[in-house]
Amino acid sequence: MGIWRKQKKVLxxxxxxxxxMYLCTLxxxxxxxxxxxxxxxxxxxxxxxxxxxxxxxxxxxxxxYAVTAxxxxxxxxxxxxxxxxxxxxxxxxxxxLEDLQEKIGDKELEIKKLQLQIAAMEQNKSxxxxxxxxxxxxxxxxxxxTEEKSEEALTRAREDLEKAExxxxxxxEHPVEMTSSEERQTQQKVYDAWVQKETELKEALEDAKKACxxxxxxxxxxxxxxxxSSEETDQNITAGDTDISAEAGEPDSAxxxxxxxxxxxxxxxxxxxxxxGRLEAAEAVYxxxxxxxxxxxxxxxxxxxxxxxxxxxxxxxxxIESAERAVEDAERxxxxxILEEERKVEDAGMTANADSSLAVGRLELSALQKELxxxxxxxxxxxxxxxxxxxxxxxxxxxxxxxxxxxxxFVYADLSxxxxxxxxxxxxxxxxxxxxxxxxxxxxGSSAEELKVDYVAENEMNPELYDARVFLPDGVGxxxxxxxxxxxxxxxxxxxxxxxxxxxxxxxxxxxxYIVSERSGILGTELIAEQVYxxxxxxxxxxxxxxxxxxxQETELILSSTEELEDRDVVxxxx
Amino acid sequence: MMRKTxxxxxxxxxxxxxxxxxxxxxxxxxxxSVMSRYELTENLRSLMTDGETLITWSFFPLxxxxxxxxxxxxxxxxxxxxxxxxMKIVFCILAGQFVIAVPAAWAFAVYPFRFRKWLFTLYIxxxxxxxxxxxxxxxxxxxxxxxxxxxxAVILPAVFSTFPVFLVYRGFCDLPRGLIxxxxxxxxxxxxxxVKLGLPLASGGILSAAVLGFLxxxxxxxQPLAFLEDQSLWPLSLYLPEISLEQVGYSFVASxxxxxxxxxxxxxxxxxxxxxxxxxxLKE
Numbered sequence: 001m002g003i004w005r006k007q008k009k010v011l012x013x014x015x016x017x018x019x020x021m022y023l024c025t026l027x028x029x030x031x032x033x034x035x036x037x038x039x040x041x042x043x044x045x046x047x048x049x050x051x052x053x054x055x056x057x058x059x060x061x062x063x064x065y066a067v068t069a070x071x072x073x074x075x076x077x078x079x080x081x082x083x084x085x086x087x088x089x090x091x092x093x094x095x096x097l098e099d100l101q102e103k104i105g106d107k108e109l110e111i112k113k114l115q116l117q118i119a120a121m122e123q124n125k126s127x128x129x130x131x132x133x134x135x136x137x138x139x140x141x142x143x144x145x146t147e148e149k150s151e152e153a154l155t156r157a158r159e160d161l162e163k164a165e166x167x168x169x170x171x172x173e174h175p176v177e178m179t180s181s182e183e184r185q186t187q188q189k190v191y192d193a194w195v196q197k198e199t200e201l202k203e204a205l206e207d208a209k210k211a212c213x214x215x216x217x218x219x220x221x222x223x224x225x226x227x228x229s230s231e232e233t234d235q236n237i238t239a240g241d242t243d244i245s246a247e248a249g250e251p252d253s254a255x256x257x258x259x260x261x262x263x264x265x266x267x268x269x270x271x272x273x274x275x276x277g278r279l280e281a282a283e284a285v286y287x288x289x290x291x292x293x294x295x296x297x298x299x300x301x302x303x304x305x306x307x308x309x310x311x312x313x314x315x316x317x318x319x320i321e322s323a324e325r326a327v328e329d330a331e332r333x334x335x336x337x338i339l340e341e342e343r344k345v346e347d348a349g350m351t352a353n354a355d356s357s358l359a360v361g362r363l364e365l366s367a368l369q370k371e372l373x374x375x376x377x378x379x380x381x382x383x384x385x386x387x388x389x390x391x392x393x394x395x396x397x398x399x400x401x402x403x404x405x406x407x408x409x410f411v412y413a414d415l416s417x418x419x420x421x422x423x424x425x426x427x428x429x430x431x432x433x434x435x436x437x438x439x440x441x442x443x444x445g446s447s448a449e450e451l452k453v454d455y456v457a458e459n460e461m462n463p464e465l466y467d468a469r470v471f472l473p474d475g476v477g478x479x480x481x482x483x484x485x486x487x488x489x490x491x492x493x494x495x496x497x498x499x500x501x502x503x504x505x506x507x508x509x510x511x512x513x514y515i516v517s518e519r520s521g522i523l524g525t526e527l528i529a530e531q532v533y534x535x536x537x538x539x540x541x542x543x544x545x546x547x548x549x550x551x552x553q554e555t556e557l558i559l560s561s562t563e564e565l566e567d568r569d570v571v572x573x574x575x
Numbered sequence: 576m577m578r579k580t581x582x583x584x585x586x587x588x589x590x591x592x593x594x595x596x597x598x599x600x601x602x603x604x605x606x607x608s609v610m611s612r613y614e615l616t617e618n619l620r621s622l623m624t625d626g627e628t629l630i631t632w633s634f635f636p637l638x639x640x641x642x643x644x645x646x647x648x649x650x651x652x653x654x655x656x657x658x659x660x661x662m663k664i665v666f667c668i669l670a671g672q673f674v675i676a677v678p679a680a681w682a683f684a685v686y687p688f689r690f691r692k693w694l695f696t697l698y699i700x701x702x703x704x705x706x707x708x709x710x711x712x713x714x715x716x717x718x719x720x721x722x723x724x725x726x727x728a729v730i731l732p733a734v735f736s737t738f739p740v741f742l743v744y745r746g747f748c749d750l751p752r753g754l755i756x757x758x759x760x761x762x763x764x765x766x767x768x769x770v771k772l773g774l775p776l777a778s779g780g781i782l783s784a785a786v787l788g789f790l791x792x793x794x795x796x797x798q799p800l801a802f803l804e805d806q807s808l809w810p811l812s813l814y815l816p817e818i819s820l821e822q823v824g825y826s827f828v829a830s831x832x833x834x835x836x837x838x839x840x841x842x843x844x845x846x847x848x849x850x851x852x853x854x855x856x857l858k859e
Binding site: 013029 | 650651655658659839
């Protein structure tokens with residue numbers, strides 16, 4: 001307790017502070033709540049929408065007649081005005097007769113010109129026909145001549161071809177006789193064998209010659225050596241002993257003895273003789289072989305003859321091919337020439353380009369004559385124009401001094417046919433008004449009458465509008481009388497209908513509603529207005545049917561608010 | 576004499592300047608709270624644009640206005656919602672701590688039960704743990720108790736905080752043992768001793784724990800941010816950052832008003848706070 005006493009002032013101040021904070025809490029909440037938009041809410045409901053279409057219209061004539069006059073004629077005087085009651089003997093307007101006379105003169109001149117042009121065209125056409133017949137005849141003649149010429153050329157070419165073929169066959173029947181290749185090979189082998197043997201014998205002969213010469217050389221050398229030794233022996237004898245000199249008169253015998261005593265010389269002598277004998281034998285064999293000489297085989301003449309036969313055959317073949325080509329050329333030339341001539345004949349037989357000018361001229365002439373007749377008819381009527389039946393003039397398209405335009409000059413309403421009530425409807429209204437619907441029609445101050453809608457169509461001038469017409473019974477209504485048109489229709493049952501004042505449209509023409517939703521914040525859970533886009537299915541002045549899904553019958557729709565709402569604005573229910 | 580006077584004046588001037596530096600944030604708040612919107616925009620333009628230039632500030636508003644006060648106090652019920660949330664949280668925590676922490680500290684200080692020291696050491700370790708360490712386990716427990724996104728998720732963990740036990744424990748330790756024994760001999764029961772003897776004599780520690788607790792829980796941020804999702808349960812500390820820069824004047828006013836309860840609590844408990852801190856600092 002001591003603590004409280006000591007800090008009494010501070011604690012009191014703190015208490016006051018808390019009290020002030022509490023009061024400020026209440027005040028700020030009150031201020032905050034007073035600034036919140038207060039909203040009234042409602043839930044969507046299931047219902048059908050009633051549509052009432054009301055529109056004002058006027059009574060129009062039932063049928064209209066047009067009074068026409070020839071286009072381009074000048075009007076002199078107009079006697080009737082819009083709204084005038086006219087009868088068949090009432091003069092509507094008359095035409096300027098001088099102008100009419102001038103028009104007639106122009107037409108007559110045009111007719112005259114056209115008649116002359118037609119006559120010239122007919123004459124030209126006759127000449128063209130004659131010319132064409134002559135050209136056709138000439139072309140036919142040229143065709144016959146060309147056919148004959150080409151046939152002759154073709155015949156000649158075919159004859160040349162036959163001759164060439166005969167020559168070729170004849171040449172083929174007389175071929176050159178040739179040695180067979182086997183025979184040629186046999187003869188060549190025989191000749192080759194002889195040549196080889198001759199070479200071998202020649203070489204053996206040479207060898208024998210060389211051996212014989214070598215043996216003779218050996219003998220000569222031995223003899224020379226022997227001679228030298230015998231001379232030396234003689235000289236020794238001369239110098240010493242006369243007996244010996246006496247015996248010198250018998251040298252040969254001495255030599256022979258020495259010869260008989262030298263075996264080398266003797267062997268050489270025998271070898272030389274033997275070599276000589278072999279040489280002679282070789283020469284004899286060689287000579288005998290030469291006598292049996294085989295001639296070398298030669299076929300050049302035979303081959304040259306064969307070559308010449310083949311060359312001729314080829315040239316004959318070429319001639320046949322040339323003749324065949326000539327035949328083909330002749331056939332092609334014939335077909336080309338005939339084709340060309342046939343075309344010329346066709347060209348000559350063809351009729352000239354279609355020319356409708358003559359027919360057109362005749363038609364124009366006919367039209368001009370009709371116009372002239374019409375003008376003359378008007379002239380006969382002194383240029384005066386009358387209506388065909390009784391009626392009230394509703395439109396005048398001519399004025400004095402001006403020329404009559406295309407279309408009706410006068411339009412007048414037929415009083416004998418029933419009237420019709422015409423009213424313009426908006427697109428929205430048109431949805432609930434169809435042909436055959438029952439309509440309550442009140443004309444002027446009279447009571448409403450139930451009639452049928454006879455005709456509904458888009459307005460020709462304004463596609464946003466529709467015209468509805470109701471044909472009135474005989475004797476009902478007068479032209480120009482005002483009336484009120486009223487049609488009631490009920491839609492199907494929609495499961496989600498909301499009051500129209502809950503529906504808003506944004507800048508992009510999209511429909512939306514505000515629904516009550518909750519948001520958690522520092523102040524706890526608060527109610528907010530949430531913007532939800534909806535698709536409007538149908539609508540009348542009080543309710544709109546919207547597509548279910550985004551909102552349903554549990555949704556709280558904001559119908560009105562004390563302030564302008566924005567999406568997610570905090571709101572509270574209206575007290 | 577003259578020199579002494581000059582020295583004294585110099586010390587006073589230095590202290591005054593130091594005090595002014597400490598008071599600058601409060602002056603900043605006060606001046607900003609009465610500054611016009613235009614002037615605030617001009618001064619804080621840097622924050623609203625590129626942030627590259629320094630902000631300028633004038634402690635003397637050119638056209639002082641109480642418009643922000645009026646708007647906060649009379650047109651912003653959201654502020655009072657979070658104000659009362661803060662008050663509720665803080666006072667519930669303090670009341671809970673009085674019921675839980677003070678008897679616990681009495682038990683630690685007076686009764687020599689088994690494992691007392693170990694348990695007290697565990698308390699100190701838990702006290703030292705920052706919130707980030709215990710956040711996940713706290714979240715799991717609170718979720719298991721199905722009290723997430725309620726004020727109880729913030730209040731209950733704080734009620735069982737070990738810090739006030741530690742502070743109050745020091746106060747109870749100062750009580751002479753003989754006094755308690757004398758009371759027992761005179762026939763006083765344990766409850767009587769606690770209420771009639773313990774609480775009055777250790778009121779300084781209890782109040783200092785309450786003041787420190789108030790200041791801590793008044794500016795609680797992490798726990799509400801982690802455990803409170805519903806904005807209607809937020810305390811003031813979470814509301815202030817929600818104010819946009821265009822409404823920075825409200826922020827100044829809200830801060831000033833937020834400061835007022837803390838000043839009251841500080842003024843009322845300053846003496847005990849000093850005593851409690853001194854007592855806990857001198858012992859052991």
